Structures are given as structure tokens and as C-alpha cells.
Amino acid sequence: MAKRDYYETLGVARNAPEAEIKKAYRRLAMKLHPDRNPGDKTTEAKFKEAKEAYEVLSDAQKRTAYDQFGHAGVDRSAAAGAAGGFYGAGPGNANFADIFGDVFGDIFGGGRTRGGAQRGSDLRYSLELALEDAVKGTETRIRIPTLDACETCHGSGAKSGTQAATCQTCAGHGQVRMQQGFFSIQQTCPKCRGSGKVIKEPCPGCHGQGRVQRTKTLSVKVPAGVDEGDQIRLAGEGEAGAGGAPAGDLYVQVRLKPHPIFKRDGDDLHCEVPVGLAQAALGADIEVPTLDGRASIKIPPWTQSEKMFRLRGKGVRNVRHDHVGDIYCHVSVEIPVNLTPRQKELLEEFDRLVKEGGVRHSPRETSWLDKLKGLFG
Numbered sequence: 035m036a037k038r039d040y041y042e043t044l045g046v047a048r049n050a051p052e053a054e055i056k057k058a059y060r061r062l063a064m065k066l067h068p069d070r071n072p073g074d075k076t077t078e079a080k081f082k083e084a085k086e087a088y089e090v091l092s093d094a095q096k097r098t099a100y101d102q103f104g105h106a107g108v109d110r111s112a113a114a115g116a117a118g119g120f121y122g123a124g125p126g127n128a129n130f131a132d133i134f135g136d137v138f139g140d141i142f143g144g145g146r147t148r149g150g151a152q153r154g155s156d157l158r159y160s161l162e163l164a165l166e167d168a169v170k171g172t173e174t175r176i177r178i179p180t181l182d183a184c185e186t187c188h189g190s191g192a193k194s195g196t197q198a199a200t201c202q203t204c205a206g207h208g209q210v211r212m213q214q215g216f217f218s219i220q221q222t223c224p225k226c227r228g229s230g231k232v233i234k235e236p237c238p239g240c241h242g243q244g245r246v247q248r249t250k251t252l253s254v255k256v257p258a259g260v261d262e263g264d265q266i267r268l269a270g271e272g273e274a275g276a277g278g279a280p281a282g283d284l285y286v287q288v289r290l291k292p293h294p295i296f297k298r299d300g301d302d303l304h305c306e307v308p309v310g311l312a313q314a315a316l317g318a319d320i321e322v323p324t325l326d327g328r329a330s331i332k333i334p335p336w337t338q339s340e341k342m343f344r345l346r347g348k349g350v351r352n353v354r355h356d357h358v359g360d361i362y363c364h365v366s367v368e369i370p371v372n373l374t375p376r377q378k379e380l381l382e383e384f385d386r387l388v389k390e391g392g393v394r395h396s397p398r399e400t401s402w403l404d405k406l407k408g409l410f411g
Contacts, residue, residue: 037083037105038083040086040087040090040091040100041087041091043083043084043087044058044059044062044084044087044088044091045058045062046058048101052092055088055091055092056088056092059084059085059087059088059092062080062081062084063081063084063085066078066080066081066084067081068081090108096108152228152275152276152279153275153279153280153281153282154181154272154273154274154275154276154279154280154281154282155272155273155282156272156273156282156283156284156285157178157180157271157272157273157282157283157284157285158284158285158286158287159176159178159284159285159286159287160287160289161174161176161254161256161266161286161287161288161289162289162290162291163256163260163288163289163290163291164290164291164293165290165291165293165296165298165325166325167256168256168259168260168261168288168290169258169259169325169350169351170258170325171255171256171257171258171259171260172256173253173254173255173256174253174254174256175251175252175253175254176251176252176254176286177249177250177251177252178249178250178252178284179247179248179249180247180248180249180250180272180273180274181245181246181247181273181274182245182246182247182248182250182273182274183244183245183274183278183281184237184239184240184243184244184245184246185239186237186238186239186240187237187239187240187244188278189244189245189274189275189277189278189279190237190244190277190278191233191236191237191240191242191243191244191276191277191278192233192235192236192237192242193235193236193237193238194237196234196235198229198231198232198233198277199231199232199233199234200230200231200232201223201225201226201229201230201231201232202225202232203223203224203225203226204223204225204226204230206230206231207223207230208222208223208226208228208229208230209221209222209223209228210222210223210224229276229277231277243276244274244276244277244278245273245274245276252268252271252284254266254268254286256288257353258351258353259301259350259351259352259353259354260288260353261288261290261298261300261350261353262288262289262290262298263287263288264287264288264353265285265286265287265288266285266286266288267283267284267285267286268283268284268285268286269283270282270283271283271284272284295323296325296361298350300350300359301349301350301351301352301357301358301359301360302349302350302359302360302361302362303325303348303349303350303359303360303361303362304361304362304364305322305323305361305362305363305364306363306364306366307320307322307331307343307363307364307365307366308366308368309333309337309365309366309367309368310367310368310370311367311368311369311370313333314333314336314337314338314339314365314367315335315336316335317332317333317334317335317336317337318332318333319331319332319333320332320333322345322361322363324345324348324361325348326348329345329348329361331343331345331363333365337365337367338365338367339365339366339367340364340365340366341364341365342362342363342364342365343362343363343365344360344361344362344363345360345361345362345363346360347360348360348361349361
């Protein structure tokens with residue numbers, strides 16, 4: 035007897051997306067499953083047919099072959115396996131949870147979990163750095179509390195000279211199934227807690243845990259150019275895994291301390307440069323700080339506050355490529371304070387002379403006053 039078209043079997047179009055195929059299969063499986071139709075051979079055959087169609091159409095490679103060559107393009111052994119036994123507890127027979135694991139996993143938040151020891155947890159450490167250390171790179175030592183592998187049992191948790199035995203409750207799978215009617219629920223084995231092993235003679239050093247709490251000191255190499263929030267990964271320096279499983283990783287996150295002079299913006303640095311009233315008016319050569327020493331900038335006459343000067347290539351070398359940022363110097367004209375009577379007298383005379391010159395000496399002030407008059411009449 036010729037096989038029915040797989041798309042026809044599931045009741046979907048040939049261009050149906052994977053989600054629609056899965057939904058159609060789930061609907062048929064709920065309706066045709068032998069647990070809901072005991073002794074009905076016709077329904078059992080339809081269920082096998084639907085399962086075979088789903089296993090082909092849910093696999094991208096098999097689906098492509100089927101679309102090109104029909105049933106002849108699909109692996110016969112895969113089809114035979116799909117049409118084989120599907121209930122019962124013996125080898126080669128899949129129970130309800132096996133058949134619907136991938137379908138119900140999407141509904142209930144993930145598929146089945148495998149037994150065995152779990153990899154250790156990753157750790158995070160916040161490392162505060164001065165701006166100079168972040169820009170030039172440094173090597174520092176840190177101390178972190180962590181769960182480390184027990185040196186007595188080397189992480190196995192078993193007493194020296196013994197070893198963990200296979201859990202008899204779950205047969206080493208770390209998972210057990212509870213079946214009630216139509217539904218089968220898989221959960222962590224209560225005996226071995228998912229490891230698949232039981233320790234009959236625990237290690238006295240770690241009481242069978244395979245891990246002990248300790249503080250370890252690590253050396254961290256900080257590359258030049260790191261910025262706020264960058265992470266440095268130290269592989270295998272996280273928590274040790276239970277039962278001798280691999281350790282997790284340590285992620286060192288960079289935090290920059292505030293700098294008294296510079297503010298960082300990516301690869302660029304910004305600083306404020308105070309300039310005296312006479313220097314701003316007459317012009318001057320001023321020394322400004324950089325991370326490599328000092329540099330000089332020329333302040334032209336009549337420089338106003340917030341004027342910005344750029345020192346090219348004096349910023350930060352990017353940690354990922356060779357680009358070097360700049361330093362931006364923001365001028366801040368400093369007004370004299372705590373004046374003596376003589377200084378006040380001279381300043382008042384200077385102000386009078388400036389006002390006599392009008393717009394020639396104070397273009398911004400004159401323009402602002404004109405706007406004010408126009409606004410208020």
C-alpha cells in the first residue's frame with residue numbers, strides 16, 4: 035500500500051513553517067495516542083503514520099530530500115525507526131515523554147535535562163582601576179572567595195580508595211519519570227539529585243560534596259586601553275563543578291575610578307584648562323597635562339570660555355585596534371577674586387575704557403543687550 039503524503043497526513047500546506055507543522059502534529063498526537071485509544075489498531079496505525087510524517091518534516095535536511103524525491107528520498111532506517119514501537123518500557127520503545135519531548139518542551143519551558151555532573155558556576159569580580167592603569171595596561175592580583183575542588187578526593191566526593199556508584203533509582207540517568215494516565219512528567223532523581231551517582235563513603239575533607247569553600251589569589255593581566263564595563267575572562271577560574279565536573283569561568287569587569295583632571299569618552303579624554311583674564315585677552319602659551327607628561331597649547335588673543343583645543347593622538351589607544359584618541363582641552367576663563375582696593379580701582383577703570391569702545395571691545399555683550407531691548411521694547 036502506498037504511503038500517504040506527509041503534508042496531507044499532518045493536514046498542512048507544503049510551505050507550512052516548522053511551528054505550524056509542530057502544532058498540527060501535537061493536535062493529532064493528543065487525539066490518536068494509544069493511551070487514549072487502548073486496543074484500537076486503526077488509531078494506532080494513524081498515530082504511527084503521523085509520527086513518521088512529523089519526524090521527517092521537522093528535520094530540515096529530511097524535509098528537503100522529501101520535497102525533491104518524495105518517500106524515496108527519505109532515509110529508510112529513519113522511517114522504520116519512526117514507525118517502530120512507541121510505548122512500553124523496554125529497549126527500543128519510546129514512552130510518551132520521549133515522543134513529545136521536543137513538542138512539549140517548547141510549551142512548558144524547555145526539553146528534558148540529561149543526568150550527570152553540572153559545570154561549575156561562572157563568577158564575576160568588579161575591578162577598580164585608575165585611568166592611567168586602564169590606558170597603559172597593568173597586572174594586578176585579586177582575591178576571590180569560591181568553591182574549589184577538594185584536594186583530598188580531587189573533586190569526586192568519594193573517600194580515598196573508593197568511587198561513586200551508579201544510582202539505582204535512576205540507573206545513572208539523573209532523571210526519573212512519574213506517569214499518571216496520559217501524561218508523563220520527568221524530574222530530577224531525588225536520590226542522586228541529578229548526578230546519576232551516589233557516594234556510599236563520602237570524603238571526610240568535603241563531606242562528599244567534592245568542593246570546599248576557600249579564597250584564592252589570582253593574577254589578572256589588564257590590556258592597555260580597557261574601558262568602563264569591559265570584561266576580562268579567566269577560563270576555568272570560576273566555581274569548581276560538582277562531582278569532578280569542569281569549573282566555570284571568572285569574568286573580571288572593569289570599573290574606572292574618577293580622575294581629578296580627565297574625563298574619558300571612549301578613546302578621547304576631556305579636561306578643563308583654567309586661563310587667567312589677561313591670558314585670555316592677550317593670548318599666551320599654556321602647559322596642559324597629558325597621560326605621558328605635559329604638552330603646550332597656544333591660546334590666541336580674545337579667547338572666550340568654553341573654547342576647545344584639540345591635542346591629536348594624545349588620548350587612549352583602543353584595546354581592539356590601533357586607533358588613538360585625542361585630548362580635548364576646554365578653556366575656562368578664571369575671574370580674579372579677593373581683590374585689593376588698588377586692583378578694584380584698576381579693574382573699574384579698565385571696565386570704563388572697554389565700555390567707551392562699545393561693540394568694538396564687547397561684541398557679544400552689545401549684541402545681547404540689543405536683543406534684550408528688542409524683546410522688551
